[in-house]
Amino acid sequence: MSPSLAWVTPFGPDSDIGAFSHNLLREFHRVLKPRGTLVFSTHHPFNDWQYFKTEDYFAVDLLEDEWEIGKIKFYRRPLAAISRDLEMAGFDIEQILEPQPTEDFKRINPQTYEKHMKQPLFLVVRAKKKN
Numbered sequence: 001m002s003p004s005l006a007w008v009t010p011f012g013p014d015s016d017i018g019a020f021s022h023n024l025l026r027e028f029h030r031v032l033k034p035r036g037t038l039v040f041s042t043h044h045p046f047n048d049w050q051y052f053k054t055e056d057y058f059a060v061d062l063l064e065d066e067w068e069i070g071k072i073k074f075y076r077r078p079l080a081a082i083s084r085d086l087e088m089a090g091f092d093i094e095q096i097l098e099p100q101p102t103e104d105f106k107r108i109n110p111q112t113y114e115k116h117m118k119q120p121l122f123l124v125v126r127a128k129k130k131n
Helices: 017-031 045-052 079-088 103-108 110-118
Strands: 037-043 061-067 070-076 091-097 122-129
Touching: 017 037, 017 079, 037 045, 045 061, 045 070, 045 079, 079 091, 079 122, 103 110
Parallel strands: none
Antiparallel strands: 037 122, 061 070, 091 122
16 A cells, blocks of 8 residues: 555644644655755545535545555645645646556456556655755
């Protein structure tokens, strides 16, 4: 299982997710070498907005889902919030990918393959530390 920033949550029920996200990204910025690169994945915000039928795409939502490993909680952020948080923390976005399933996945699960060839599950973001 690959790590995702969507799974990183602040401690405590009253935590400010906006401040937490900003502080986490600022810490990545602090520890990276000059012009260092941050690469991370997160759930695709549009896919989660549709799947969980949340009312407001532009809101930051704490969502809960049932996976094979049990219940997981994660934050869904709109793309504008992801890019704004990176900018505020001192990063330039170099690339955003919306990966599609591989041919190996197609052999294992053809029905899900067809669905996710048309509907992205994740974003992969590559951001460069500003000087």
